[in-house]
Every structure is written in structure tokens, then in C-alpha cells.
Amino acid sequence: MRSCGISTLRRLANIIYEAIDDIEGVYATADIPLPSLDAPFNPVDPTEALLQNPTVEGATLNIIAAAAQLSATVASPAVSAFNASHAFHISACLRAASEMNVVEVLREAGPDGLHANEIAAPSKTDPLLLARILRLLAIHNIFREVTPNVFANNRISSVLDKGKPSKVLFENPNERLTGTSGFAALLELCADHNMKGVAMLADTMLHPEERELGFNRAYRTTESFWDWLHRPENVYQMQRFDIGMRGTAATESADAIHKGFNWNGLSTGSVLVDVGGGTGHISLAIAQKNPGLQVVVQDLEDTIKDSKIFTTFTLPSQSEMPPCSCCGISCTTGRTSAWSGSFVICATAAQPTTKLVVVDRIPESAARVHDASEEAILGSARPSAPMPLLPNWGVGKAEVYYYDMTMHCILGGVERTLEHFVEVFAKGGWELVRVHHPEGWGESHIVGVPAGSTQDSV
Numbered sequence: 001m002r003s004c005g006i007s008t009l010r011r012l013a014n015i016i017y018e019a020i021d022d023i024e025g026v027y028a029t030a031d032i033p034l035p036s037l038d039a040p041f042n043p044v045d046p047t048e049a050l051l052q053n054p055t056v057e058g059a060t061l062n063i064i065a066a067a068a069q070l071s072a073t074v075a076s077p078a079v080s081a082f083n084a085s086h087a088f089h090i091s092a093c094l095r096a097a098s099e100m101n102v103v104e105v106l107r108e109a110g111p112d113g114l115h116a117n118e119i120a121a122p123s124k125t126d127p128l129l130l131a132r133i134l135r136l137l138a139i140h141n142i143f144r145e146v147t148p149n150v151f152a153n154n155r156i157s158s159v160l161d162k163g164k165p166s167k168v169l170f171e172n173p174n175e176r177l178t179g180t181s182g183f184a185a186l187l188e189l190c191a192d193h194n195m196k197g198v199a200m201l202a203d204t205m206l207h208p209e210e211r212e213l214g215f216n217r218a219y220r221t222t223e224s225f226w227d228w229l230h231r232p233e234n235v236y237q238m239q240r241f242d243i244g245m246r247g248t249a250a251t252e253s254a255d256a257i258h259k260g261f262n263w264n265g266l267s268t269g270s271v272l273v274d275v276g277g278g279t280g281h282i283s284l285a286i287a288q289k290n291p292g293l294q295v296v297v298q299d300l301e302d303t304i305k306d307s308k309i310f311t312t313f314t315l316p317s318q319s320e321m322p323p324c325s326c327c328g329i330s331c332t333t334g335r336t337s338a339w340s341g342s343f344v345i346c347a348t349a350a351q352p353t354t355k356l357v358v359v360d361r362i363p364e365s366a367a368r369v370h371d372a373s374e375e376a377i378l379g380s381a382r383p384s385a386p387m388p389l390l391p392n393w394g395v396g397k398a399e400v401y402y403y404d405m406t407m408h409c410i411l412g413g414v415e416r417t418l419e420h421f422v423e424v425f426a427k428g429g430w431e432l433v434r435v436h437h438p439e440g441w442g443e444s445h446i447v448g449v450p451a452g453s454t455q456d457s458v
């Protein structure tokens, strides 16, 4: 037994060594250095583009999965379980640092960093508390403690940079997220109402008779999340959500939306309706590359209003406007059911040539099993991680499993497995004919045609 455990450690370590060799090879060929964890992230630096190289991406995934499994194998199980039960501290501290605009204050301070007294001054917060928050994050490699109580940005903290002078952020607290990439907004909303809602998971399971979602229990409301979000007094949270949805792009390869379903294969003049398209960032990307399409973003009225603000920031000149229009109506009578576990997308209004493309994450089992539905559907099969890694790369692809719990606790929804998608498509009168898994993106393109239609799969 003992030698078996050691051989597993060696196999995990070898996966890491081999992955480092692969990364080294790519960077050596390009003759550029690997970005440092200690330096702020710079999206336009050519070193960053290399991270999307398929060899580097594959090696990175192996390192993340193997390093986590290696640590889990050797660490005290009690300590591992205790630390897991405290993961909420990271979330809470990250939101606190972001809300205090620490990242921007530290950007202005540069690589030498700033003492906690000075970091805390503009937000008039307790410097000792802020130092403790930043230290907790620094031990998780978010921020760097340069000398005791002096902190600087590092590669991870800097991705929360809202890109504005800190003075402007403190002067206009309600506008701090407007006109940003949306990534800070995304993290702040995840660490705010998502965390509070998910914290109620066990309570809702222990009291099923109350038929409450975690969100409802946390916020003591019977309203759906969308109705709550669109209350007049929650306008800041609603705008943060809309801005934050665009921030999801930061975790994905920029052109992944073009790498799956062939939008260009649709005939000129085809109408593409982006249902629940938010402020339209994905539709804009499709419309810009496929000017022959008529693209319509459909979402709730307030969100469509927000999309106008987004357009003003990102496309300053009218001549840059792609042929993309927005439509503010609810696609259901309420605001919840479209994304709930039991939703049915109805094909009755579809033409024989209509296609349904769902852009979504497809979770996979953490057990090494054979999935028969993957054989039946073109493009749906995905590679498995090498042994002894978890076949779905474990925490290397954690976000899909996080989204799944968020969907449940906030919306009563679910991230569907492929089998579940086949079922839900069939209920709505669609046949699931094709799946694309764009490289470097967590979201797949799941394509359906009206059941019985003779369309070629796309």
C-alpha cells in the first residue's frame, strides 16, 4: 500500500514536470518569459497571448489538477476538510478588498506597495483589519505582502483593477463599476448575493417543506432573484449584475464564441435572437464578425437600458455600430422560469430551418465512466484527464460546478449534463444534433433543430 501511495505521488509529480517542459518549450520558441506571479497582469503583453496556446492551456490544466490532487493526497485530511469549510473567508475578503478599491490604490503605489495605513485612508476603514484581510488573501496568492503590513498588487489581485484612478472611484461610489471590463463587478456580485444565497444551501435542504431557494432564505423575500434585482432600490445591484455578465469574458478566450457554431454558415439576412442576452456583449461580437446577420438581443427592459450605457462606453462612434438591435421584453410571464431546471424551449414557433443554439457549460462526472450519449451526438465527446487525475480535471474546471450550485441556490436552476440537455431539448420539440466545445472556453455550443426536420447538422 505504502509504495502504491508513493507511486501515485510520483505520477502526479511527473504530470507536473511534463507540463512544465511543454510550457517551457512554447515560451522558449517564442523567446519570451513566462509572466511572474509577483507582477501585475497586463492583458496586452504578448506573454499573455501565449497562455491561450493549446499546448500551454493543456499543460496548465494538468498542473492545476495534479497540484491540487498532490496536496490533497499528502495534507492532513482534517486540516484539508477544515480549510474547505473556511473557503468563504477568501470570498468575503476578496469582496472587501475590491469594494475598498484596494487594487487601484495599489496600482498607483507601484511594485514597492503601500502600508496598510495608507491603503485604508481613502476608504476610512480600519487599517489593522484591512491588513488582516490582505494577509489572508496573500496566503492564497492574491496580493503580495512585501514587508510586514506593506502590500502590493500581484498577477491575481490586479485582474480586479477597474481601470480608473482611485480618486474617481472614491468620489463616485455609485459609478465605480460603470465603463469597466466587468470583472470586478462579477467577483463582487459572486462574493455578495451569490455567496449569501449559497450559504443557505443546507438550511433549505433541511427544511424542504418551506420550498425556499437559498437566495430567498438569505434575503428574506419570496420574490424571484430577477424581481428582487429589478426593484428600484436595487438599481446598483442590477447594474452590477449586468456589468458583471460582461466580465465573464475575462475567464475565457476572447474569440471562443467564433470557434464553435458556424455563425457565418447562416444565410445572409438570417435573424439571430440572443434570448436573455444581457447587455449584448456576445451578440455584438457575433454581429461584428458576421455583418450579414440581423442580430437581436432580447432581455428584460432595465437590462436593455443598461446595454445602451455599455454601447456608449465600448463603441463611441455610431459608424462602429454593428447591425445589432435590442429588445426589452420578458421571454416568459415571470422572470424565473427561463433558467430553471424544468424549462422547456418550445419549438412550435420554429421554422423547419430554425436552429436553437444553447451556449452553456456541460458538467462532467468526477468518476471515470463511459458516457453513451457522447457517442450518439456529433462533437460531444471530450477528452479525459490522464490517470491518476480526476477524469474531468477536478478543480482545473471548478467554475462549472460553482455555477451549478449558484444556479440552484439563486434561481432554482441547474447546469445540465449532456443527457439532461438531450431530454430538455426533446421536451421542447427539438432534436439535439451537434455539440461544439470551443478551445479555451468553458461554455459549449449545443445545437438543436426542430424534431423531424431534415436539416444537416451544423
Ligand SMILES: C[S@@+](CC[C@H](N)C(=O)[O-])C[C@H]1O[C@@H](n2cnc3c(N)ncnc32)[C@H](O)[C@@H]1O
Binding pocket: 226, 245, 246, 248, 275, 276, 277, 278, 279, 282, 298, 299, 300, 303, 329, 330, 331, 332, 333, 334, 335, 336, 338
Ligand atoms: C446569467 S445572465 C446571462 C447574460 C448573457 N447571456 C451572458 O452570457 O452574459 C441571464 C440573463 O437573463 C435575463 N433574464 C432573466 N429572466 C428573463 C426573462 N424572463 N426574459 C428575458 N430575459 C431574462 C437576465 O436579465 C440576464 O441578463
